Amino acid sequence: MEKTVKIVIDTLGGDNGAKVCVAGAVEGLKENPNVRIILTGHEDELKNLLSEHEYDKGRIEIVNATEEITTEEHPVEAVRKKKDSSLVVGLNLVKEGKADAFISAGSSGAILAGGQFIVGRAKGVKRTPLAPILPTSTKPSLLIDCGANVDAKPEVLNQFAEMGSIYMENIMGVKNPTVAIVNIGTEEAKGNALVKETYPLLKANKHINFIGSIEARDIPAGKADVILTEAFVGNVILKMYEGMAKMILGEIKGAFLSNLKSKIGAMMVKKSLKKVLSKFNASNKGGAPLLGLNGLVVKIHGNSKEAEVISAIKQCVTFIESDVSGKIIRGLAADEEVEK
Amino acid sequence: MEKTVKIVIDTLGGDNGAKVCVAGAVEGLKENPNVRIILTGHEDELKNLLSEHEYDKGRIEIVNATEEITTEEHPVEAVRKKKDSSLVVGLNLVKEGKADAFISAGSSGAILAGGQFIVGRAKGVKRTPLAPILPTSTKPSLLIDCGANVDAKPEVLNQFAEMGSIYMENIMGVKNPTVAIVNIGTEEAKGNALVKETYPLLKANKHINFIGSIEARDIPAGKADVILTEAFVGNVILKMYEGMAKMILGEIKGAFLSNLKSKIGAMMVKKSLKKVLSKFNASNKGGAPLLGLNGLVVKIHGNSKEAEVISAIKQCVTFIESDVSGKIIRGLAADEEVEK
Numbered sequence: 174m175e176k177t178v179k180i181v182i183d184t185l186g187g188d189n190g191a192k193v194c195v196a197g198a199v200e201g202l203k204e205n206p207n208v209r210i211i212l213t214g215h216e217d218e219l220k221n222l223l224s225e226h227e228y229d230k231g232r233i234e235i236v237n238a239t240e241e242i243t244t245e246e247h248p249v250e251a252v253r254k255k256k257d258s259s260l261v262v263g264l265n266l267v268k269e270g271k272a273d274a275f276i277s278a279g280s281s282g283a284i285l286a287g288g289q290f291i292v293g294r295a296k297g298v299k300r301t302p303l304a305p306i307l308p309t310s311t312k313p314s315l316l317i318d319c320g321a322n323v324d325a326k327p328e329v330l331n332q333f334a335e336m337g338s339i340y341m342e343n344i345m346g347v348k349n350p351t352v353a354i355v356n357i358g359t360e361e362a363k364g365n366a367l368v369k370e371t372y373p374l375l376k377a378n379k380h381i382n383f384i385g386s387i388e389a390r391d392i393p394a395g396k397a398d399v400i401l402t403e404a405f406v407g408n409v410i411l412k413m414y415e416g417m418a419k420m421i422l423g424e425i426k427g428a429f430l431s432n433l434k435s436k437i438g439a440m441m442v443k444k445s446l447k448k449v450l451s452k453f454n455a456s457n458k459g460g461a462p463l464l465g466l467n468g469l470v471v472k473i474h475g476n477s478k479e480a481e482v483i484s485a486i487k488q489c490v491t492f493i494e495s496d497v498s499g500k501i502i503r504g505l506a507a508d509e510e511v512e513k
Numbered sequence: 514m515e516k517t518v519k520i521v522i523d524t525l526g527g528d529n530g531a532k533v534c535v536a537g538a539v540e541g542l543k544e545n546p547n548v549r550i551i552l553t554g555h556e557d558e559l560k561n562l563l564s565e566h567e568y569d570k571g572r573i574e575i576v577n578a579t580e581e582i583t584t585e586e587h588p589v590e591a592v593r594k595k596k597d598s599s600l601v602v603g604l605n606l607v608k609e610g611k612a613d614a615f616i617s618a619g620s621s622g623a624i625l626a627g628g629q630f631i632v633g634r635a636k637g638v639k640r641t642p643l644a645p646i647l648p649t650s651t652k653p654s655l656l657i658d659c660g661a662n663v664d665a666k667p668e669v670l671n672q673f674a675e676m677g678s679i680y681m682e683n684i685m686g687v688k689n690p691t692v693a694i695v696n697i698g699t700e701e702a703k704g705n706a707l708v709k710e711t712y713p714l715l716k717a718n719k720h721i722n723f724i725g726s727i728e729a730r731d732i733p734a735g736k737a738d739v740i741l742t743e744a745f746v747g748n749v750i751l752k753m754y755e756g757m758a759k760m761i762l763g764e765i766k767g768a769f770l771s772n773l774k775s776k777i778g779a780m781m782v783k784k785s786l787k788k789v790l791s792k793f794n795a796s797n798k799g800g801a802p803l804l805g806l807n808g809l810v811v812k813i814h815g816n817s818k819e820a821e822v823i824s825a826i827k828q829c830v831t832f833i834e835s836d837v838s839g840k841i842i843r844g845l846a847a848d849e850e851v852e853k
Contacts, residue, residue, distance in 0.1 A: 247702070309760065323705040324706050355749065357663065357745055357748040358622075364663070364745075365745045366663075366664050368745075389750075389753045389756060390752035390753070390755045393753075393756040393757050393761075394756060405697055405704075405705045405746070406746060406749055408697040408729070409695065409697075409749055409750060410749060412728050412730035413729045413730070413732070413753035413757065414753070415730045416730035416733040416734060417754065417757035418761065419733070420650045420733035421733075421757070421758065421762075422761075424650065424789045424790065424792065425786065425789070425790075428786040428789035428790070429786075431789075432785060434782075435781060435782045435785040437781055438777075438778040438781025440778070441774050441775060441777055441778025441781070442769055442778035442779055443778075444774075444775070445768040445771040446768040446775070448771075449764045449765070449767055449768035449771075450764065450765075450768070452764065
């Protein structure tokens with residue numbers, strides 16, 4: 174018998190409101206027979222939204238929450254003060270063991286802070302990285318870390334390399350995933366102080382398939398499965414992805430609309446172009462997990478729609494069923510044994 | 514009478530050889546009547562190449578150099594050992610006052626190292642940043658620093674902000690250019706230790722028009738004239754530009770070729786698309802200057818062709834005629850006076 178996976182969906186804080194969360198939850202139930210869902214948010218609104226759908230009433234539960242945490246608020250303060258926010262209420266359900274996973278499109282900072290303060294770090298985990306999947310021209314890569322751990326220490330990055338490898342192997346099915354550290358050149362002597370100190374640790378780490386440095390220009394080409402970097406740089410990489418894609422596609426759209434001939438041509442290339450560019454669509458990639466917690470926390474993009482919610486549910490199921498958290502915790506514990 | 518501008522072109526080390534340097538030099542002379550050019554490299558080869566062109570023989574000189582510095586070599590060692598390389602010979606001409614500017618498509622590391630060791634930092638300059646122009650969806654921005662100054666100190670970044678402002682005002686003609694520091698959020702409290710320490714210095718700096726933090730996603734949108742960041746992050750931004758553009762354009766090309774209908778459509782959009790995408794073409798932007806030296810050193814892309822050489826010559830002329838170096842030195846000296 175399959176284990177039931179209980180997933181909390183935070184219905185407040187995203188750009189598209191509770192509606193997309195409810196629609197995604199209902200569809201997610203259909204696709205994943207062993208899932209049960211708990212929606213946190215305004216009870217009346219959620220009841221109303223649910224009444225528009227056909228679903229198994231025994232598999233969706235509402236837990237009322239009166240407050241909402243916005244992206245404008247200071248994350249740590251908001252998590253501390255707003256005890257009845259959909260985010261805090263939801264994370265407490267994971268903490269208390271009433272749910273296995275938590276999905277939110279709300280404030281990144283609040284999800285990171287809440288994940289660490291409420292759900293808590295697992296034993297042996299130094300820091301909890303946020304690790305999104307990046308589309309590339311070949312196969313998807315994991316970018317670790319884009320979270321709150323700016324100015325992380327070398328031994329923290331070394332742990333992230335292992336966590337990322339376990340994630341890629343179990344969730345993305347990549348055998349013996351390659352790990353590369355983001356650097357300003359590919360020679361071993363290159364880099365800033367952090368990279369220079371981290372490099373030998375990675376080289377000596379027998380639990381990962383370390384292939385050396387990667388220059389940022391090779392990230393979109395998919396030259397490594399796990400792209401390891403400190404959170405500040407990771408955030409820059411992730412946002413450059415977003416900004417560059419937006420700029421280039423905007424310029425192309427402008428070119429298509431510039432005259433009649435190109436407008437007609439654009440109609441003819443549209444279908445092929447859409448197919449290729451769907452690779453960059455975050456909706457089929459799930460969200461970014463916060464790794465190393467006593468439970469699963471997944472951040473989805475602020476402007477997520479129904480499809481992103483469904484992908485994230487599927488991702489949570491794979492994560493729980495593959496016991497990624499357990500593998501990470503046992504893996505890191507085994508390392509500590511060796512170190513002793 | 515216009516001042517004569519003497520420019521050295523290093524003809525070795527680039528991907529496309531001396532041929533493009535010679536062709537660019539000859540064309541650059543035609544477009545800039547007050548320029549004289551010194552080519553450093555293999556004398557015989559250069560004589561041969563020049564014999565294929567019509568030009569004013571009094572305005573191009575060859576200085577023989579027998580060695581070449583490659584990108585595979587350790588930059589500092591190469592500069593120290595290869596005294597008769599086209600790069601070292603060329604930089605020495607600037608140092609000795611026999612030339613005003615130096616252009617090279619060779620090893621970035623060697624250009625940076627040679628610029629600092631041979632040409633030398635100007636008085637009052639803490640570090641010499643490499644500052645390329647980035648194309649954006651609106652107007653070009655200056656990215657400062659992408660050079661060798663990884664782990665730079667806050668006061669160094671504060672100086673870079675001033676140098677970048679002077680460059681944008683004088684070379685790009687931007688009045689009162691805006692300066693933003695690359696960060697992981699736009700709130701003042703966000704950032705890593707370096708950004709948090711640099712932010713108040715920038716805020717208090719009366720010589721710049723500081724507008725706060727910029728997230729990487731807003732860089733391709735052109736939201737600031739001067740994009741200030743430490744060299745490691747700057748390098749990542751520059752190379753993400755390159756990598757993302759390559760990946761997305763590759764995907765689009767793939768879509769165009771995927772079937773007959775899209776192939777025909779592609780032919781119809783080609784002209785408009787080319788026009789729009791020429792914005793991303795580095796050839797009309799000149800190279801990246803290494804600011805704050807006792808002379809001008811400009812790095813052009815390794816795969817530069819004739820057009821890039823011509824742009825870089827034009828850029829050197831504007832730089833020298835606008836006395837950007839003098840303005841930087843006097844500006845920083847004035848700051849020191851105030852500090853005292």
